[in-house]
Amino acid sequence: xxxxxxxxxxxxxDTYLLVDMATFEQSATRxxxxxxxxxxxxxxxxxxxxxxxxxRSAPTTMPDRPMLGVVCGxxxxxxxxxxxxxxxxxxxxxxxxxxxxxxxxxxxxxKLAQLVDDRYESQVVTDVNHEAVEEIxxxxxxxxxxxxxxxxxxxxWERMMKAKDLDAYLSKADAEDVALLMENDYQxxxxxxxxxxxxxxxxxxxxxxxxxxxxxxxxxxxxxQHRHFLTSVMFAVQVWKGGVPKASVITSRSHSCLPTxxxxxxxx
Numbered sequence: 001x002x003x004x005x006x007x008x009x010x011x012x013x014d015t016y017l018l019v020d021m022a023t024f025e026q027s028a029t030r031x032x033x034x035x036x037x038x039x040x041x042x043x044x045x046x047x048x049x050x051x052x053x054x055x056r057s058a059p060t061t062m063p064d065r066p067m068l069g070v071v072c073g074x075x076x077x078x079x080x081x082x083x084x085x086x087x088x089x090x091x092x093x094x095x096x097x098x099x100x101x102x103x104x105x106x107x108x109x110x111k112l113a114q115l116v117d118d119r120y121e122s123q124v125v126t127d128v129n130h131e132a133v134e135e136i137x138x139x140x141x142x143x144x145x146x147x148x149x150x151x152x153x154x155x156x157w158e159r160m161m162k163a164k165d166l167d168a169y170l171s172k173a174d175a176e177d178v179a180l181l182m183e184n185d186y187q188x189x190x191x192x193x194x195x196x197x198x199x200x201x202x203x204x205x206x207x208x209x210x211x212x213x214x215x216x217x218x219x220x221x222x223x224x225q226h227r228h229f230l231t232s233v234m235f236a237v238q239v240w241k242g243g244v245p246k247a248s249v250i251t252s253r254s255h256s257c258l259p260t261x262x263x264x265x266x267x268x
Contacts, residue, residue, distance in 0.1 A: 053197030053230060059089045066199070066227040069234040070244050079236045083203060084114050086234070091119045096201040096232070097193055098143070100136055102128045102213075103205035115203070130212045136202070137222050140229050143198040149180075150191045156180050157189050197230060205236040208243045220245060 058064035071079045090096055098121040106112050106126050116122040123139075125132050156177045163169035170178055207213045223245060226233055237243030 053199075056095050056195065056199070057093055058095055059093055062089065066230055067232045068223065068226065069232070071234065071236045072238070072240050072243060074238055079238075080109060080111055080205075083205070083234065083236055084111065087115055087117075087201065087203075090201070091117055094119065094195045095199065096120050097195060097198040098123065098140075098200045100125065100200060100202045101205065102132075102136075102203065102207060104128060104210075105206045112205075128207060128210055128212055130216060130218075133212045133216060133219050137218065140200050140202075140231055143193070143200075144229060147191060147193050147197050150189060150193075153180055153184060154189045157184075160186075200229070200231040202231055202233045203236065204233065206238075207235075208237050208239060214242070214245055 055064065071082050073079050087096075087099060099115060099117070100123045101112070101115050102125045103112065104126050106124055116124070123136075125136065159177075160166070160169060160173075160181060170181075204213055213219060222229070222231075223233060235244060
């Protein structure tokens, strides 16, 4: 069964996992968690919709919202190929505006160069430390704020263009609006994010044991809030135990659907 044909059941989940079966079973047998649930009659929980940005179309059968993912397998099991194919599949849909690859061994594996693509902005970080992680997070936040300012400027620009007397309009306009117009030199609104509010895919490859990733409160907090920043995070690791940051683990029943050395597990 092909890798991406097996992702059909992930549409309603935002966390998925590719894992080498041998690696997973060794850890799974050590920690079996069971939960009892009770359904309360008459207690509804209708969805309250609130979106930072308009949803984008995802490839058929693939997750269509910011997600957390883990590709876990031994050396030569196909982790890099899985990550590359995943990114390429989404690239044709313009789902991600930026792909960030944090990997100290990026230039040691020639095929990883395929992650650099002109269909999205690419950023490669090989020296992964606390400062680099903080800069990446701030960059993601800055991109979103930049787009929000662009959206605001559109409204300011449209109001100015409707004014019959420009001088009269500027004399009465809000000072913040005038400052925004001056900052943009009164030119029509433009943005580098042609597909809407910027979305990001952050890939962490070969970083097990790196304190900036696995012992960093700032990064852990970002993982917990990743959806609010329209960011998907994927980890490519060789070991399950200690290979997945605590903030990205959801303990629940898993569902396997890949009968290969790399298997897919979906968390509800």
